[in-house]
Amino acid sequence: MKPAPFDYVAPTALPDAVAALAERPETARVLAGGQSLVLEMHYRRERPALLVDINNVRGLDAITVDGDALRVGALARHRAFETPSVAPGALGRLLSRVSPFIAHPPVRARGTMAGSLAWANPASEWCATAVALDAAIELTGPAGTRTMVAGDYFLGPFRTARQPDEILTSVRLPLLPGPVGEADVVGVGFCEQHRTHASFAQVAVVAVLALRRGVITGARLGLAGAADRPMRAHDAERHLVGRDAEPDVFTRAAELTVAAAAPLPEPHAGVEYRRNAIGVLVRRALTQAREDSEVNGERRAER
Structure with a gap:
């Protein structure tokens, strides 16, 4: 065709x-x-x-630290996030973990983060990341520029609050750790289940934990493939805060996430398969985040 x-x-x-x-x-x-x-x-x-x-529009490919956020222009390609140096600290580590799961190298060389958010595929890794981090999405139209929080922006499969005459011009991702204390150490994790290499995610989980002496002081969980739009696991986050970062705590968070999920069936992943995958990947992503916090906590102590 x-x-x-x-x-x-x-x-x-x-x-x-x-x-x-x-x-x-x-x-x-x-x-x-x-x-x-x-x-x-x-x-x-x-x-x-x-x-x-819009590929010839000047300045839309910029990725800059702007105050307490990383501002990502509409033409910033997926491959720009493959190295942790793209952003300071935990945010750079998280973006570099997510990026390699997006399709093949040629796609990452051409596709954009903003384009993924505009397209709003429920399986999109960047959409799940945006929801997990409460990203601010900038929309520019004839009436000017407005900003929406990612959780309000996604309306359903391939549906967003962007108006037909608006262009998604940038995304602001908050620098981690965000609103936690100076004594906290932040760890990040990302896990994905897909049918074949570079296939769309059947389920993907973004996890961010802030910890102080082994106790969770902040938590963020975003999922792709768990509903008709990227999902934030608020019940699981509330359960995690104030508890030790231990396997039984992660298991309960996984159970709460599965209970809140509403996955849609697709030819190679039925609803029950996806529910099981959600539980497994939430535990793995949280474990990754705890381990990442331990490694980077040691590095900070050495400095």
């Missing part, structure tokens, strides 16, 4: 891109990495009348 006929513009400034999209918002699509959109156009499941290519 080949795409249906469409018009194409490639503006070099953001106001021009916004204006082009606003001319035909209901039938236009924004092209950044194109790793999902172009494939759907080839199958003719997407038939945009206009493609607004």
Whole structure:
């Protein structure tokens, strides 16, 4: 199959891109990495009348530390997050753990984090990460720029609160540890179950733990493949805080996460399979986070 006929513009400034999209918002699509959109156009499941290519817009590929957050521009490619140095401390370690699970190297070289959030596949690793971290999503349209918390932005499978005339221009990820004490050490974990190498995640779990002398002082759990949108495991997080980072505590957190999950069936992963995978991966990701905190706590003590 080949795409249906469409018009194409490639503006070099953001106001021009916004204006082009606003001319035909209901039938236009924004092209950044194109790793999902172009494939759907080839199958003719997407038939945009206009493609607004933002790859020539200056400045949208920047990744910068902005106060207490990492600001990721709309054109920052997946591969930029493969090394921990992309962000200070625990956030850099987390992003570098997630990135290699995204498709193949050619896809990571072209696809973008912002594009993943705009597409909103429930299996997306970046969507689960954004929800886990309470990322702020910046949307720019004819009326100006507004910001949404990731938990409010995702509405369902491939559905978001972005309006048809808006462009997702950046994502702000809070630098970890966030609102915890100076004595806390932060650890991160990421686990994923997929059918074959580079397949979409059947289930993925993002875990962040802040610990003080072995007691959990803060917890974040985000999941892909556990519902019709990226899921935050709030009940499990509340259970973890104030308790020792021990296997039985992680097991109970996994049980609470499974109870809150509403996974959808797919050809290679039924509902019960996914529920079992959720429980296993939550325990593994939390264990990873505890171990990561131990290693990095030792490094901080050495300094």
